[in-house]
Amino acid sequence: MSFLTGLDDTPSDFPFPSVSQALKDPDGLLAVGGCLSVPRLLNAYQHGIFPWFSDNDPILWWSPSERAVIQPHALYINRSLRKFLKKQPYRVTLNTAFEKVIHLCATIPRGPGNGTWITDEMVAAYVALHHAGHAHSIEVWQDQTLVGGVYGVLVGQVFCGESMFSLQANASKVALIALRDHLTPGGLALIDCQIESQHLSNMGAITLAREDFIQELAVNTQVIPPHFLQASELNALDIGN
Incomplete structure (x- = not known):
């Protein structure tokens, strides 16, 4: 049975309802309200749930029936992109x-009529997650200018990507490849892309049924060693090779 659960009067560590209760229309909507505290967000991601809402809307929590994911070994780098990467x-x-990174993801226009879902409330919540050691970013620079990046939440061996941006050619692709290359030796098992898109499909994303994605979360629980997550400069020679 599908029905929408309200969270406004529940503590931040109150468990979410089973994802099997998510609505079919709109697909995956599971709960409304609550807060974006660090405990609430970690609880959500550990159970295959994420927040997604616009300004002036209540907090909406989702677990879609299909989940776009990239298996690290299957991240696709076409010939032209490989040539591009060799130029470093x-x-x-x-x-x-x-x-x-998160501010640029929030402010860069995505096309006519496309507002951002990364509200000020969301920015503050994910910055708090970052300071708590759970949210991470890859930054791509041209000289001293930030031209691309990706950020997301690490849940065990699964990186739940939230958003990416690109101000120069292939910059967001470079960020995604660098993420894969750097974290795979530390045990990265899956990159969660949440919603399917043509851009992600071109890079090797596939869809998993919700139940299969939840199983991936359940079996990939080892913690990636902290030294893989320390602020650092990555070796451009290694990216994509």
Whole structure:
């Protein structure tokens, strides 16, 4: 049975309803209200749930019936992108400019009529997650200018990507490849892309049924060693090779 659960009067560590109760229309809507505290967000991601809402809307919690994911070994780099990477056009860092990445993801126009879902409330929540050691970013630089990046939440061995941006050619792709290359030796098992898109499909994303994605979360619970997550500059020679 599907029905919508209200969370406004529940404590931040109150368990979410089973994802099997998520609505079919709109697909995956599970709960409304509550807060974006660190405990609430961690509880959500550990159970395959994420917040997604617009300004002036209540907090909406989702667990879609299908989940777009990239298996690290299956991330696709086409020939032209490989040639681009060999030129080493960018400098890449990890966790050195999280707030800049999320603010750029929130403010860069996505096309006519497309507002942002990364509200001020969401920015503050994910910055708090970052300071708590759970949210991470990859930054792509051209000289001293930030031109691309990706940020998300690490749940065990699963990186739940939230958003990415690109101000120069292939910058967001470089960020995603660098994320894969850097974290895979530490045990990265899956990149959660949440919602399918043509851009992600072109890079190897596939869809998993919700039940299969929840199973991936359940079996990939080992913690990636902390030294893989320390703020650092990544070796551009290694990206995509």
